[in-house]
Amino acid sequence: xxxxxxxxxxxxxxxxxxxxxxxHSTISGNEYVYWYRQIHSQGPQxxxxxxxxxxxxxxxxxxxxxxxxxxxxxxxxxxxxxTAVYYCIVQYNDYKLSFGAGTTVTVRA
Amino acid sequence: xxxxxxxxxxxxxxxxxxxxxxxSPISGHKxxxxxxxxxxxxxxxxxQYYEKEERGRGNFPDRFSARQxxxxxxxxxxxxxxxxxxxxxLCASSGAAGTSGRGxxxxxxxxxxRLTVT
Numbered sequence: 001x002x003x004x005x006x007x008x009x010x011x012x013x014x015x016x017x018x019x020x021x022x023x024h025s026t027i028s029g030n031e032y033v034y035w036y037r038q039i040h041s042q043g044p045q046x047x048x049x050x051x052x053x054x055x056x057x058x059x060x061x062x063x064x065x066x067x068x069x070x071x072x073x074x075x076x077x078x079x080x081x082x083t084a085v086y087y088c089i090v091q092y093n094d095y096k097l098s099f100g101a102g103t104t105v106t107v108r109a
Numbered sequence: 110x111x112x113x114x115x116x117x118x119x120x121x122x123x124x125x126x127x128x129x130x131x132x133s134p135i136s137g138h139k140x141x142x143x144x145x146x147x148x149x150x151x152x153x154x155x156x157q158y159y160e161k162e163e164r165g166r167g168n169f170p171d172r173f174s175a176r177q178x179x180x181x182x183x184x185x186x187x188x189x190x191x192x193x194x195x196x197x198x199l200c201a202s203s204g205a206a207g208t209s210g211r212g213x214x215x216x217x218x219x220x221x222x223r224l225t226v227t
Contacts, residue, residue: 034215041197041221042220042221043113043199043201043218043219043220043221044152044199044201044218045218046215046216046217046218049215085151087151095157095164095165096142096154096157096165096167097142097144097152097154097201097216098154099144099151099152099153100151101150101151102151
């Protein structure tokens with residue numbers, strides 16, 4: 001069962017930063033926060049994950065609050081190709097990913 | 110490097126038939142997981158295999174089975190197909206089964222197989 005809460009949808013202007021929130025108030029101390037996205041009709045794509053420190057890679061940044069009860073995925077310069085469903089998942093080890101409904105992000109020109 | 114590959118891309122079956130879906134993981138990955146994604150929903154976990162052993166199973170009936178081969182590729186089999194089995198079937202690979210004590214493993218998904226049952 002999904003342990004996260006995300007907004008159903010959000011719009012973002014092309015070229016601007018997209019900030020995607022995720023609440024995970026019941027996260028355990030050893031659980032990681034993962035973000036995946038799924039572009040229409042494709043397989044989900046791994047974006048980034050973290051435990052308690054902020055993380056950055058070539059795709060995005062992940063900001064985790066100090067109490068670890070919420071996080072924000074930041075796409076620094078959204079493009080039309082970033083239009084997708086974004087999933088926030090918390091888990092320990094890769095036994096299984098529990099996908100919720102995710103956030104449908106629409107990037108508009 | 111090649112990513113996760115799945116075959117076939119699409120197929121159409123009739124109720125009661127059997128289907129076999131195939132997956133090849135990323136080179137060096139020993140764990141394969143299968144997911145079912147019904148239209149409009151997030152993927153649902155079906156199985157995970159690691160080193161040819163089943164490590165986890167989701168809430169799916171016994172009509173669903175899978176196996177992993179020595180080269181770490183995997184097959185998902187579904188017997189007695191129902192209309193409700195129509196979905197995108199996704200395969201994901203990762204470096205380990207998550208039982209070694211290390212807590213984080215990212216999974217890499219293939220493009221999926223679109224199964225339509227008529």
